[in-house]
Structure formats: structure tokens, C-alpha cells
Amino acid sequence: MSKISYQQRIQWFHQAxxxxxxxxxxxxxxERGEWVMFHERIPVDEYRLLADQFTGEAxxxxxxxxxxxxxxxxxxxxxxxxxxxxxxxxxxxxDFNSIQTAAGRDFxxxxxxxxxxxxxxxxxxxxxxxxxxxxxxxxxxxxESAAKVVNDLHAMVEELLTEYGKIDxxxxxxxxxxVGRKKYDMAEFWQSKKLLKRIYQLQPHxxxxxxxxxxxxxxTPEQQIIASESGRGWESCMTIxxxxxxxxxxxxxxxxxxxxxxxxxxxxASSEGNYLLNIGPDGQGRIVDEDAALLRRMGDWxxxxxxxxxxxxxxxxxxxxYNQCSCTKxxxxxxxxxxxxxAPEMVLxxxxxxxxxxxxxxxxxxxxxxxxxNGRIVLGRLPMVPADPDMCVIQLDFERExxxxxxxxxxxxxxxxxxxxxxxxxx
Numbered sequence: 135m136s137k138i139s140y141q142q143r144i145q146w147f148h149q150a151x152x153x154x155x156x157x158x159x160x161x162x163x164x165e166r167g168e169w170v171m172f173h174e175r176i177p178v179d180e181y182r183l184l185a186d187q188f189t190g191e192a193x194x195x196x197x198x199x200x201x202x203x204x205x206x207x208x209x210x211x212x213x214x215x216x217x218x219x220x221x222x223x224x225x226x227x228x229d230f231n232s233i234q235t236a237a238g239r240d241f242x243x244x245x246x247x248x249x250x251x252x253x254x255x256x257x258x259x260x261x262x263x264x265x266x267x268x269x270x271x272x273x274x275x276x277x278e279s280a281a282k283v284v285n286d287l288h289a290m291v292e293e294l295l296t297e298y299g300k301i302d303x304x305x306x307x308x309x310x311x312x313v314g315r316k317k318y319d320m321a322e323f324w325q326s327k328k329l330l331k332r333i334y335q336l337q338p339h340x341x342x343x344x345x346x347x348x349x350x351x352x353x354t355p356e357q358q359i360i361a362s363e364s365g366r367g368w369e370s371c372m373t374i375x376x377x378x379x380x381x382x383x384x385x386x387x388x389x390x391x392x393x394x395x396x397x398x399x400x401x402x403a404s405s406e407g408n409y410l411l412n413i414g415p416d417g418q419g420r421i422v423d424e425d426a427a428l429l430r431r432m433g434d435w436x437x438x439x440x441x442x443x444x445x446x447x448x449x450x451x452x453x454x455x456y457n458q459c460s461c462t463k464x465x466x467x468x469x470x471x472x473x474x475x476x477a478p479e480m481v482l483x484x485x486x487x488x489x490x491x492x493x494x495x496x497x498x499x500x501x502x503x504x505x506x507x508n509g510r511i512v513l514g515r516l517p518m519v520p521a522d523p524d525m526c527v528i529q530l531d532f533e534r535e536x537x538x539x540x541x542x543x544x545x546x547x548x549x550x551x552x553x554x555x556x557x558x559x560x561x
Contacts, residue, residue: 138338144351144367146255146302147341149445150208151403152436153257154429155371155412156198156245157213157380160184160220163417168381171218171265178266185220185235193241193419195248201421203252205429206436208444211257211305211410212245214294216381219264223297227289230266246298257303258294262287262324262346270311273318288329295336304333305354306345321347341367354410359398361405364448369408372398374425382414382422389424392431393524399432399443400471400525404460406448431524439495439527442469452484452538468536469495470528477516480528484509484539484552489530496521501528507550509539 161168163184171181202210215221221231223242232241242258249256263270264286269279295301309320321327326346333342342350353360353368357377362368373379374395375386390398395411402409413425436443446462446469459472468489472480492501492513502514513528520526530536539553546552 140351143339143341147209147352147367147408148406150255151408151443151446152205152207152399152432153255153369153408153410154198154202154205154207154210155259155380155410156210156415157216157382157412158193158415158419159213159216159218159222159381160188161216161218162382162415162419163187165382165384165417167376167379167383168213168216168218168414169378170381181218181266182230185230188220188232188236188417190232190237190239190241190419193244193415195241195244196251198245198415198421199248199252199254201426201429202254203433205433206440206443207254207411207429209255209257209302210245210249211259211303212242213259213261214242215261215290216259217261217263217265217308219266221290223294225290225293227286227293242294242298246301250299255302256298256300257305258298258301259305259307260287260290260294261308262306263308273311273323284324287324288332291329291333292336295333295340301337301340303341303343303352304337305343309345309347359401359405359407361407361448364406367408368406369410370398370402371410371412373412373414374428380412380414382416386422390428391524392428392435395428395432396435396524397471397473400462401460403443403446404448404462404471406446435522435524438522439469439525442471442495442527442529449536450538451482463536466532466535468530468532470530472520472526472528475516475520475526477518477520478514480513480516481506482511482513483547484541485511486537486539486553487532487534489532489536491529491531493529493531494521495527495529508547508552 157168161170164170214223219230224233224240225231232239246256264283267279267283269276270283273280311318326348341352343352343354344350351367353362355370357372359370375389399409415421442462449461449463449468451461458474459470462469489503492503504512
């Protein structure tokens with residue numbers, strides 16, 4: 135294992151909060167998502183012909199990195215190889231790669247260099263599996279092919295972590311076997327412990343996600359926000375559009391609004407998690423205009439509200455208040471990410487501590503503070519129309535660590551006495 139502590143390695147990740155996921159490969163040419171080879175059962179020889187068309191003529195790694203920075207993102211993760219087995223780098227493991235086919239380019243190298251040039255942390259996605267190998271589908275029937283799938287994975291990790299300088303995050307995916315005739319211990323199948331040990335030897339600072347079927351460093355809930363315990367790194371990975379289309383899909387009517395994306399980012403940050411938001415460039419590597427516009431809108435929002443996101447800690451408001459706003463914390467300051475605008479006032483229940491200052495972070499306007507029974511803080515003089523159409527943030531500053539009332543007697547608020555002490559409860 136790495137000699138560098140988990141707390142040291144995870145520190146940048148907890149500060150980052152927002153990252154860019156990029157799904158791009160041969161499948162992008164077919165414009166039907168990254169699972170098209172499997173879903174349509176395209177034979178290996180037929181699918182391989184796509185490599186003769188894949189030039190990536192519009193792929194500009196520098197432009198991708200600039201867009202990520204404009205969006206307020208702090209790191210990026212590129213699919214170096216998806217489940218179809220096509221590699222975007224100069225690998226010696228297979229000739230099914232972007233150097234030895236039509237593109238003649240090492241897209242991973244271009245991407246890594248662009249990320250570093252623009253101050254982004256570098257993440258690499260690598261699929262465990264290779265659909266082209268029968269041993270992945272039926273390990274017992276094709277044992278030599280199954281062994282090749284595992285050996286290729288280990289060899290590719292060796293290349294990616296020795297040929298491209300410091301890598302901050304290694305993002306595995308696809309550890310399951312769909313059709314095998316018996317149940318497998320997937321961590322044993324992939325020799326995950328051996329692989330993880332080697333990864334930390336090669337790059338002691340690196341973070342590794344949990345998709346080798348062992349916990350490693352990060353949890354990665356997909357298309358939903360599920361918080362891990364405090365202190366452990368986690369990120370919610372989501373598509374901008376249709377949840378089934380990580381790779382480019384020409385018809386994508388389910389694209390999220392800026393409000394939805396900003397709320398997802400806010401919800402992840404409120405539980406000390408990150409938001410890894412995916413784009414799928416088209417077959418030539420061009421970023422979809424609608425996706426770019428949404429990312430830039432998020433960047434504009436973060437220019438004003440970023441202090442409520444980056445490096446934030448969790449603070450759970452009363453659960454009954456969850457739908458109205460989420461909350462992040464820094465020291466003695468709380469940030470209320472308001473989903474439902476309740477002007478001209480907003481009432482926060484069950485606060486044991488009282489803020490000394492309230493500010494509408496969106497505009498810098500000072501707000502009135504009043505106190506009522508049941509630990510209610512009433513914030514007044516809110517503008518009738520929210521200053522930001524997607525989400526406003528209110529900053530509350532306290533003299534000491536903010537805290538909520540522990541409702542021991544859950545009926546006591548009926549009488550304006552929510553701050554009941556345990557000794558007062560009937561025996």
C-alpha cells in the first residue's frame with residue numbers, strides 16, 4: 135500500500151468538488167451511445183472497421199481543458215479505453231488503438247498535457263473488460279482468452295502509470311461478468327489486490343475508485359447522489375442528458391437544465407462529495423454546443439458561489455427542511471443553497487446557535503436576523519424575485535460552531551419548547 139496516508143492523498147479531492155467526465159471513442163461515430171457494440175451485437179471484425187474512420191479531426195484537448203476551467207471544474211477523467219477495447223493511447227498491448235489506426239494520434243498524451251497546462255488534476259478511466267474477448271463472456275469455455283483479459287488490464291495500467299507522468303485519479307469500470315456460467319469472486323478474477331498494490335507502487339499519490347470490487351479510495355455512485363461516510367471520498371458521476379448515453383447520442387432529448395445540474399452539484403457538496411459531470415463529444419471529437427453552454431453557465435454560477443462549494447464540509451439541516459435547501463459548511467460559516475425561494479423571509483428551524491450575520495451571497499445584500507421559539511431563525515428582507523434564476527446561496531456567519539437542537543421530545547415543538555433536555559422527559 136501507499137506510504138502516503140489516505141488523508142494526504144484525498145485532500146485535493148475534497149477541495150475540488152467538481153470534475154469533468156469525458157466518454158469518447160469509436161462508439162461515438164455510431165451516435166447511439168457507448169454500449170452500441172454490445173446492444174446491437176456488432177461482430178468484432180465489423181466493429182473494427184470503425185477505426186478506419188476514427189480520425190478525431192475535431193478533438194482539441196486544449197479546448198476541452200479550457201472548457202472545464204470555464205465550468206469551474208478542478209479535474210477531468212478521460213475514457214482511455216471503454217468496454218469495446220479501443221485504446222486512445224500508444225499501447226503495446228494491442229494494435230486496436232488510435233496510433234496504429236486512422237487517427238495516428240495519442241489522444242491520452244494530448245489530454246494529459248492539456249490538463250496540466252490548465253491546472254486540472256488528471257484522471258484516467260480504464261475499463262477492466264474487453265468485449266472482443268470471448269473469455270470475458272465465458273471464462274470457463276475460453277480460459278486462455280479470460281487470462282488475456284486480465285493480463286491486458288494489468289499491462290495497460292503499467293503503461294498508463296509509467297508513460298504519462300503523474301496521474302491523480304485512476305477510474306476503473308466494468309468489473310462484472312454478465313454471462314459466465316458460475317458466480318465469480320470478481321476481485322479474485324481481476325487480481326485486484328495485486329493490481330492495487332502495484333498502482334500505489336507506481337504512483338504513491340494516486341486515488342483509485344472502488345470498481346475493482348475492492349473499496350480502494352473512492353466510492354462512485356452512478357446517476358444518483360448517495361453520500362459515503364464523513365471523511366471518505368466519493369463522487370456522483372452523471373450524464374448531462376439521457377442516463378443511458380455517456381457516449382455521444384445524436385438524439386438526446388433528456389438533457390438536464392442548468393438548475394438541475396447546479397442543484398446536483400450543490401447536493402453532492404452538501405454531503406462532502408464531488409460531482410463528476412459527463413460529456414460525450416461526437417465522432418470527430420467535437421463538443422456539443424448545448425453541453426458547452428450548460429458547463430459555462432455552471433462556471434458563471436461558481437464564480438459567485440464557489441466558496442460555498444469548494445472545500446466544503448457537510449452540515450445536515452433538519453430533515454424536514456431538506457427540500458427547501460441544502461447546506462454546506464466552512465468553519466463557523468454555513469451556506470444555504472436555496473431550492474425554494476420563500477421571500478420576503480426564510481425560516482430555519484431548530485438552531486441552537488444564532489448567526490451574527492446573514493448575507494445573500496448571490497448579491498452581497500445583508501439580511502435581517504430574528505429569533506423565535508423552537509430555535510427558529512427568521513431571515514428577513516429577501517428580494518421577492520430570486521437574484522439567481524437557478525439557485526441563490528445565503529451565507530450565515532456564527533461566533534462559534536453552528537449546531538442544531540436535538541429534538542429528544544419530538545412533540546415539544548408544539549408548545550414552543552423544542553430545546554427540551556433529556557432529564558425533563560417522563561420516565
